[in-house]
Each structure stands twice: as C-alpha cells, then as structure tokens.
Amino acid sequence: MDGNVTIKDVAALAGVSPSTVSRVLNGNYRQHMTPATRDRVHAAIDALRYTPLRSARSLRRQRSHVLAVVLPDISNPFFSLLARGVESIAFGTGCSTMICNSDHSPTKERHYLEILLAEQALGIVYIPTSTPDDEGLKRLARSGARIVVADRVVPGFPSVRADNAGGSRALAEYVLRCGYRRIAYLAGPADVSTARERLEGFRAALDAAGVQPVAIEHGPFTCEAGYDLSTKLARSARVDALVAANDMMALGVLRAVEDAGLSVPDHVGVAGFDHAPWTTYLRPQLTTVEVPALQIGEVAAGQLLSEVAEDACLPTRLIEGETCVSCR
Amino acid sequence: MDGNVTIKDVAALAGVSPSTVSRVLNGNYRQHMTPATRDRVHAAIDALRYTPLRSARSLRRQRSHVLAVVLPDISNPFFSLLARGVESIAFGTGCSTMICNSDHSPTKERHYLEILLAEQALGIVYIPTSTPDDEGLKRLARSGARIVVADRVVPGFPSVRADNAGGSRALAEYVLRCGYRRIAYLAGPADVSTARERLEGFRAALDAAGVQPVAIEHGPFTCEAGYDLSTKLARSARVDALVAANDMMALGVLRAVEDAGLSVPDHVGVAGFDHAPWTTYLRPQLTTVEVPALQIGEVAAGQLLSEVAEDACLPTRLIEGETCVSCR
DNA sequence: TTGTAAGCGTTATCAG
C-alpha cells in the first residue's frame, strides 16, 4: 500500500519545490512560469495520480470545497430534483455536495448549520423549515460562507425561486376561463412563503374577475390535509372547483371527490401545483403548474459560485391536464 | 466578527492545555480525568459555543467525517429514499452525508471515487452503475475507507439489498394463484444484478408450477421501455398477464394496454416491482412488491459505522393492488 | 492526571 501520495512526492519527481507544484495546481503564477517547469509538474502529477488532500487544503485556506443543500426532506421529489440541480453545478466545479436533511425540524436544521460552520462550507443552498434559523445563518455568513435561499424567502438573503404568484394567477385565470365560478382554494401552511405567494396570485386573479372564492382553507402540504379539507368543503358548500396549493393536496382532493361519489372533471374541477412527475400518470391527468425544481437548484448553486448573488424568479408553466374542462 | 474560536481559546478559558480539551472532546481518558477538570472544559466549550474544525481534525486523523452515497440518480424516488436512510444514520453519529450522483455514467462515477479518496471519506454506500469501478474501489479500500454496496452486488464487497429473488417469486406465485397462465415478463437491463435476481425468482416460481413464460424481454428500467416492449408483446402473442421488473416499466405497460383498447385487470393483469409511492395513487392501484429503500440505506450506513460489515438481505412485501384479479 | 511538542498536507508570504 502506497499510503497517500503528497505534494512532496510530486515535487521530488518533478525536481521542483512543493510551492511550485502548488502554484501549478492553483494557477497562481502571476509573473508566469517556465512552460517546461509546468509541463514537468503536470507529468509528475499524472504519473503519480496525485490529488490534493481536501482537509489539508481546507485547513490552510480556511474554506472547504463543500456545497451544502439544506432542505426539509430529500425523499420529496421536488427537493431531490432541486438537489440534483445543485449537485450537477457543484460537480462541474470540483465541489462536493452535502445533503442536510432537516426533516422539517428547526432543531435538526440548527444542528446542521452548526456542522456547516465546522465544515467551513463554501456555500449553502438553504431551503428553510417554516422557522428559519436566523442566528445560525448570520453566524455562517459572518464566517464567510455564501448563502442563497431557494424556493422560499428569508429576509436579508438573496433568494432563487419560481414565480409562484404568477403561476398561480395563470392557473386561476385558466380555471375561470373554463367556466368555473364556485371555486374553493386549499392553501398550504400559512407560515410558508411559497404557500403565501400562491394564495396571493390566486386571489389576485379572482379579484380581477370579480369572483369571490367560496372558501379558502389552510393546511399542511399533505395528501391527508387535501382529503380532509375538501371532504368538509364538499359537505358545507356547493363548489364546482377545488384548487389546491400543491399536488399532494390535490391528490387528496381527487380521492375525496371520488369517495363522495362525484366524478372529476364532470361534477367538479380540480387543480394542483408543482407538476410532480406522477401527476402525469394519473387518470384523469392532473391540471397543475410546473415549477422548475432542477433549474432552481442549478441557478442557486451557480449564484453561490459566482461573485454576484441576486434574487431570481424563474417562470412557471401551466400544465393543462384533464381535471378541469373548458366546455361548461 | 470573532473569526473562529479554536481549541486554544477553550483551553485558555478553562485553564487547561489544548490536549486536555481534546481528550474531553474525544473521550480519550483511559486513566480517568478529574471530574472537576472535565466540567470546567465542558463549561468553556458551551460558553464559547466551540465546535472543532472538521478540516483540522481530518488532517490530523487522516480520516474525515464524510459518509458518501454514490448512486445513479438522486431524483429517482427509490434512491432518494435510500439516501435519506443513510443521512438519518449519519446525522445520528455526527457525520456529514455527501451525495455523489453518478448520473448512470461510469466516468462521472470514477471521478467521484477519486474525490472521495481526496476527502478521506469515512465510509461509502455504493450503488454502482452497470459497470462498477473496481480499481477505484480497491484504491479506496486500501486507503482505509469502509465500503458497503447497496441494492446491487459487487464481488469482493459486503452488500445490503432487498430479497429481490424472494419477492419476485412471491409475486409470480400470486399471479399464478390469480389464475393467469399466459404470462410475459419484462425484465430490466441484463447487466444489473437487481434485475437479474428478479428475473431469476420469477422464473423459479413459474418453473415450479410447470408454467412456461410466453416471453421474457429485456430493456431499461423506464416507462418508455415498458410501453414499447408491451406494445410489441400485445401484438405478437396472446398474453393474459404482463409482469414488469419495476414500477416505471409497469406504468408504461398500463398505458400501452390502455392504448390497445384493453382494460386492466379485466383483459390483462399487470404487476410491477418497487412500490414507488405514486403507485398507490394509480387507479387501478398497481399490484407490486415493496422494496424497503429507507431501510437499505439505514442498514448500509449502520454497517459502515460498525466494526463488522456483512451481507444483509432485507425482506420484501407483496402489495396486492388492483391490477391483478383473483377471480378468473 | 495533565502538559509539551511534533506533525498531518497545503498554501501564502517573503526572499532570492
């Protein structure tokens, strides 16, 4: 076993000093470097298959190669796609991608932010739980980590997200165009910015059309919440359309409508938000709004690695499925 | 800005030497330590909110806190759930979880294994592409990294996976019990061990019942492959059941059968494998086999962190959906 | 039971 080959081995083989190897490695030769020397170093690097040790480099530079993505649940398809976007950019620049699954728990999230401090993470794509850890973020920022919020909004940090309000407005307009008028809206959790934006866009479109929503109910972004809320609504009010703030809730709605002996879209129209992959395979296919998760991750990671970081709002796209019909 | 608080600061505040702090941190006091000293150190650590710098620790120990999970695609729900299992165990032991998305590319995977060498990763949960990087693995193992293969099999390394053969056999027996006899099997890629095991179990059950499969076709684990293969089969042979090696393929099958103007399960039975979350929401609900992805990740990560690492085979579970009917 | 000091592999500063 050869143990580790170090920068000294490379230097020895190339007949130069470690500093020269380091300079080749980091492209730090302002006043130029003899091409011959550089070539010899490169040859030695290749010959020994040398790769600098990350811990030594990080210790010296006081900054690691880690790009972290802090998110509520990696097994949620939306977030895993976003993470994939981050990873693809990170890989392209030689960074490692660390997954910090907060599990919707502010405590676990806080713990992770502390670990990231100890890791001297280069950058962090941050998708907060409903209560962001302001202090942890501030400490990280002060220590020199770059931070970009994704999908949600946290005051004081640049944020990359989808045009939730616009997408929601477009969806509402589409529902209205279909002829639905007694519309109920199942909003997500009141304390999640994404949910608030979607609600806002939805309201704006109805207002503009002079239509009053039959009801607006808040609840978690889950199938169960969608089921329970819509069951209640179906009993208490005559609605002709149920619009949910995300696809999981919409799925619950579909099942509730079915269980009430009604059919979609003949008796009642249904729509969601997110365009989760499986919605394409539902029959009838769900009418929803596509949110570019992969792109959000890519753009957020890109901002971390570039010098400027500014708010970005990516466009959404209406998916005209089969759960809303236009001929009413 | 206070920069970083180091072990020296803690030592100074507690009135001890850095080594003593280090010993408290690592529980390395064989011949005991005055409780008073230990308490003072703990107090200082808390007061300063001190966390050891990972890079310094790794450099000295020649081993990092990184648990890596190398997988083909983090946006695939099966793998993201597995990754979540790894993360939950890693977090519990203060390790960081690094995601290495090979994107089904042996080249990208090889690149990642080199990075893991430079990271001095503590352990690696390895889900190979169809062609594992034997040399990279060997180098990693030689360098002291612990490696556990998950979901698949790579000779020479312990492997944690589901009982694919057993699950597939159980499914085949169920299909036979339902009364289906003209059964076609859509196997996955011939070079993926998971697919081979499922095929093997399926064959064994049919053999035992003295039933000849109408056809066995190989193809990638995709919706498209499922669609194309079953369209062809539907034309060329009269089948009464189409069993796919995973749920994505099964979904393609469902659409193909529909497009052929036939209905499931009245005209033809369908089954899949994996129990992807969305299969529950299909109507009719897909008959399939549950594979414990989360648990595979947990067990694999557990093995990395324990002293022993041995093959593990986790049980699967038949999900009796609505795409196979028993009254024929 | 605790302190001293060397060294892990790199890089940045400063000479030459």
Added chain:
DNA sequence: CTGATAACGCTTACAA
C-alpha cells in the same frame, strides 16, 4: 521565475 518557511487547528506520543 522559484524555493524556504511558517502557519492553518487539531490529536497523540511522550514527559512530567
């Protein structure tokens, strides 16, 4: 244009 050298923060013999 290149080489010494010190330092990054921590752990671990070895001493005391």
